[in-house]
Amino acid sequence: MAIGGDAAAQLWNAASSGQLTMEPDAAREVAQAYLRFAAMCDEWVVEAERLINIxxxxxxxxxxxxxxxxxxxxxxxxxVLEQMATAARGMANGYLQAAGILAEADQLSAAALSAIAGQG
Known part of the structure; x- marks a missing residue:
């Protein structure tokens, strides 16, 4: 499995089965951190692509x-960066699932992208 994929899958399974539950605010905060990291990885992927053709x-x-x-x-x-970004998004979704607020994933992803764009 890809880097981080096992952990994301385990988290998702625990959240989906009810073994892991979280308060919505805590889940949003953790998910936001993972989504910001995924967005940063996406930016690094673009840089790596540029370096492939130097x-x-x-x-x-x-x-x-x-x-x-x-x-x-x-x-x-x-x-590696693509795998890390995918795993980070999977982790974020797992935490949102644990709080029963997975429907907020797109909104939180957009906020994470805006935060990263604002830093550049």
């Missing part, structure tokens, strides 16, 4: 190998 290393074989090495590392980072 040029200017020159035409020597060693320069091409260096460029390919950096591209591979950037692609690996992108994949």
């Amino acid at each position: 040029h200017g290393f020159g035409s020597l074989d060693s320069a091409r190998q260096l460029q390919q090495g950096f591209a591979k590392k950037a692609d690996g980072a992108k994949q």
